[in-house]
Amino acid sequence: MPPLLKLNNIGKIFSTPQGREVSALEDVNIEVEDGEFISLIGPTGCGKTTLLRIIAGLETASAGEIAIQDNQTGASSPLCTLVFQQYSLFPWLNVIENTAFPLEMRGIPRRSRIKMAEEYLELVGLAGVENAKPYELSGGMQQRAAIARALAYDAKILLMDEPFGALDERTRHRLQDTLLEIWRKKKKTIIFVTHNIDEAVYLAGKIFIMASEPGRLVEDITISIPRPRNRLSEEFTNLHLKIRNFLEKAA
Amino acid sequence: MLRRGAAGIDSANSIMGKVFTTAQSFILPIAFLIVWEVIAVILDNPALVPRLTAVIAILVNPFSELIGTGSLAWNTIVSLVRVLAGFAIAVIICVPVGLAMGVSKTINRLVNPLVELFRPLCPIAWIPFAMAMFKTTRVPQLFGVRYTDTILDSVQVGMLFIIFWGGLFPILLNTVHGVSNVREIWLETAKMLGASKVKMFRRVILPAALPAILTGIRIGLGISWMVIIAAEMLPGSDSGIGYLIMYSYELAEMDILVASMVMIGLMGLLLNRGLQLVSNRISGWTALER
Ligand SMILES: Nc1ncnc2c1ncn2[C@@H]1O[C@H](COP(=O)(O)OP(=O)(O)OP(=O)(O)O)[C@@H](O)[C@H]1O
Numbered sequence: 001m002p003p004l005l006k007l008n009n010i011g012k013i014f015s016t017p018q019g020r021e022v023s024a025l026e027d028v029n030i031e032v033e034d035g036e037f038i039s040l041i042g043p044t045g046c047g048k049t050t051l052l053r054i055i056a057g058l059e060t061a062s063a064g065e066i067a068i069q070d071n072q073t074g075a076s077s078p079l080c081t082l083v084f085q086q087y088s089l090f091p092w093l094n095v096i097e098n099t100a101f102p103l104e105m106r107g108i109p110r111r112s113r114i115k116m117a118e119e120y121l122e123l124v125g126l127a128g129v130e131n132a133k134p135y136e137l138s139g140g141m142q143q144r145a146a147i148a149r150a151l152a153y154d155a156k157i158l159l160m161d162e163p164f165g166a167l168d169e170r171t172r173h174r175l176q177d178t179l180l181e182i183w184r185k186k187k188k189t190i191i192f193v194t195h196n197i198d199e200a201v202y203l204a205g206k207i208f209i210m211a212s213e214p215g216r217l218v219e220d221i222t223i224s225i226p227r228p229r230n231r232l233s234e235e236f237t238n239l240h241l242k243i244r245n246f247l248e249k250a251a
Numbered sequence: 252m253l254r255r256g257a258a259g260i261d262s263a264n265s266i267m268g269k270v271f272t273t274a275q276s277f278i279l280p281i282a283f284l285i286v287w288e289v290i291a292v293i294l295d296n297p298a299l300v301p302r303l304t305a306v307i308a309i310l311v312n313p314f315s316e317l318i319g320t321g322s323l324a325w326n327t328i329v330s331l332v333r334v335l336a337g338f339a340i341a342v343i344i345c346v347p348v349g350l351a352m353g354v355s356k357t358i359n360r361l362v363n364p365l366v367e368l369f370r371p372l373c374p375i376a377w378i379p380f381a382m383a384m385f386k387t388t389r390v391p392q393l394f395g396v397r398y399t400d401t402i403l404d405s406v407q408v409g410m411l412f413i414i415f416w417g418g419l420f421p422i423l424l425n426t427v428h429g430v431s432n433v434r435e436i437w438l439e440t441a442k443m444l445g446a447s448k449v450k451m452f453r454r455v456i457l458p459a460a461l462p463a464i465l466t467g468i469r470i471g472l473g474i475s476w477m478v479i480i481a482a483e484m485l486p487g488s489d490s491g492i493g494y495l496i497m498y499s500y501e502l503a504e505m506d507i508l509v510a511s512m513v514m515i516g517l518m519g520l521l522l523n524r525g526l527q528l529v530s531n532r533i534s535g536w537t538a539l540e541r
Pocket residue numbers: 014015016022023024043044045046047048049050051085215
């Protein structure tokens with residue numbers, strides 16, 4: 001069976017208004033199997049966001065091709081969605097309406113979509129702020145609401161762009177576990193961008209390490225430590241060091 | 252350096268502080284009124300500078316008949332009805348056209364040259380044109396009725412036309428601006444969450460552009476209010492607050508003239524404040540967003 005998602009020699013060149021050309025991505029080859037948990041890690045500006053946007057269809061690649069086996073995902077559920085790095089809640093809607101937005105788009109009646117949205121909010125630990133407006137929430141809470149909203153969309157592939165970047169360590173760890181649980185229960189495929197080595201090693205089955213100028217993949221590492229992973233185990237710390245070395249070379 | 256935190260409330264919030272800050276905003280207006288009254292007493296010429304008491308007497312009895320032209324209240328209401336009717340037409344036409352221009356580049360390219368052509372033209376410059384075009388046709392006559400014995404008998408089509416022009420550009424341009432400046436991330440988010448084109452428009456573009464649209468409506472209404480006064484001051488007009496000003500000028504009734512001016516200012520203030528309240532209700536998030 002072909003992989004769920006296959007990127008073939010993907011390249012992306014941005015031309016700035018001043019006529020300068022930036023090579024954001026060069027020759028990126030990635031294969032993602034159904035149900036995998038992938039982490040992308042790399043220095044700032046190496047093209048992680050650009051890569052996710054190309055997969056999401058928000059940006060077209062300047063070179064290469066991308067193949068998604070949509071027949072594997074089942075016709076009823078949508079293919080993929082992207083959780084943005086920046087705040088993306090709709091400020092004119094309150095938290096519950098934001099979370100229910102994808103359900104509303106699907107035409108689910110108000111009463112049942114509110115009920116479903118409540119469950120997703122509960123899942124990310126946001127029960128109790130349903131009626132708050134986004135600007136009344138802290139940055140971390142806004143990001144959690146955005147995750148709940150993306151989960152409500154129930155896409156097969158979840159593209160997540162540094163979703164936990166703004167959170168404190170405790171919340172971050174709790175949400176990592178929540179995410180793993182959702183991934184396992186709902187059989188999602190996740191591509192997760194992070195700066196945080198610990199996070200990548202804790203979550204992913206496979207880590208792609210990227211380097212910048214031009215943005216490219218330099219290494220992929222498969223992690224077979226069984227979950228839940230112990231951050232203090234030798235295997236874990238060894239991997240952590242190994243990835244740090246790669247990143248230092250890449251920078 | 253040592254900085255102390257203010258204990259509890261800062262001075263502007265304490266009761267005495269509040270009284271002082273409120274008092275501050277009354278100092279100059281009161282000084283102005285005193286100077287006015289002093290000059291009026293010294294000149295002792297009501298045809299030049301009326302006594303405040305005379306002006307206030309008219310303002311507190313808005314329903315009394317004045318110089319055979321109806322009361323102050325009646326003329327104010329006539330002007331208001333004209334403005335609200337003409338302005339409603341402007342909103343009904345300009346908001347949809349602006350939305351269409353904001354959403355579709357093609358429509359924008361088609362309509363924009365026309366906008367650029369007419370925009371530099373001050374709406375007041377349309378008044379003689381409207382008078383020539385529509386003469387004194389009144390709204391009921393459009394429907395083949397001579398008199399309805401309602402306030403509509405005082406609403407001339409030409410006036411509606413002028414008010415429409417007053418509201419047109421602020422509403423149209425702010426709507427276009429609002430739609431074309433909806434943040435990219437909101438559009439992309441909606442797309443990522445399965446919004447169809449129609450739902451994207453209704454649930455994202457429209458609410459995101461609404462604050463700008465309301466601003467356009469507020470500015471447009473202010474301009475329309477100025478334009479109607481100008482239109483009513485021209486010959487051929489027979490009612491309205493602008494007419495009352497002009498007529499009291501001809502009769503050298505300065506107290507009525509000044510009272511009418513005060514009324515115009517009050518109404519303008521009221522319309523603006525009213526719309527501001529509505530707009531804060533609907534688009535409060537713009538101010539609070541970080
Ligand atoms: N629209 C654009 N126009 C021009 N250049 C762009 C554009 N978007 C991204 N770039 C450039 O492409 C490169 C990769 O950007 P990208 O946002 O993908 O990086 P990133 O890995 O997500 O960085 P970070 O970790 O800081 O989020 C950068 O050099 C950036 O300046």
